[in-house]
Amino acid sequence: MQVGFDSMVDKLASVSGSVVSVLLFKPLIYGHWRTMEQTSCVYNVETISSSIIAGIASVAGASGNIEIHSAVTIGAIGGLVYLISSLILNRYQLDDPLQATQTHLFCGLWGVIAFGLVHKEKGLLTTGQASFLGIQLLGCFVIWLFSFVLTFAFFRLVTKRFHLRLSKVEEVLGLDCQEDEMRMQTVMKSYLND
Numbered sequence: 001m002q003v004g005f006d007s008m009v010d011k012l013a014s015v016s017g018s019v020v021s022v023l024l025f026k027p028l029i030y031g032h033w034r035t036m037e038q039t040s041c042v043y044n045v046e047t048i049s050s051s052i053i054a055g056i057a058s059v060a061g062a063s064g065n066i067e068i069h070s071a072v073t074i075g076a077i078g079g080l081v082y083l084i085s086s087l088i089l090n091r092y093q094l095d096d097p098l099q100a101t102q103t104h105l106f107c108g109l110w111g112v113i114a115f116g117l118v119h120k121e122k123g124l125l126t127t128g129q130a131s132f133l134g135i136q137l138l139g140c141f142v143i144w145l146f147s148f149v150l151t152f153a154f155f156r157l158v159t160k161r162f163h164l165r166l167s168k169v170e171e172v173l174g175l176d177c178q179e180d181e182m183r184m185q186t187v188m189k190s191y192l193n194d
Contacts, residue, residue: 010071016055017079018076055107058114062074062114065115081107
């Protein structure tokens with residue numbers, strides 16, 4: 001019962017920290033380094049929802065093994081990681097409409113590293129020994145390597161069988177335009193046939 005309670009408290013604390021950090025720091029970060037898509041510092045449902053996921057992803061592996069103040073700190077830094085990674089991906093025009101890369105990859109990696117820092121019994125900041133942090137960093141590398149190799153192999157096989165790239169016109173116009181036009185043609189044909 002205690003483990004479940006500790007896990008719940010850690011998640012709530014990290015989410016609180018993440019949301020607060022996003023609310024506080026988004027105007028500072030986006031006010032100075034704006035991209036084409038981010039011309040304002042408006043808070044929207046997407047930003048708040050993603051900051052909640054960022055806090056949860058940042059503390060998910062550490063739940064029950066960290067103090068509450070550590071969970072708030074990890075969540076707050078996770079919120080900053082989310083904002084900065086969103087800014088970087090947008091600057092390099094890497095499209096991730098669900099923001100899964102920002103929340104799960106970057107905040108998840110931050111959570112793995114943070115766990116090595118603040119673990120109750122083995123963390124660098126609690127014991128002064130870096131061996132557990134080293135194991136966590138090795139884990140980050142193994143996770144990255146596994147994900148890269150598996151994804152590369154999958155997309156290599158898929159591209160041999162299917163054409164995944166869009167034409168230049170479709171890239172500029174966007175798929176919504178093409179798909180809506182196709183739907184409209186289908187609707188018009190059925191309307192004219194009736």
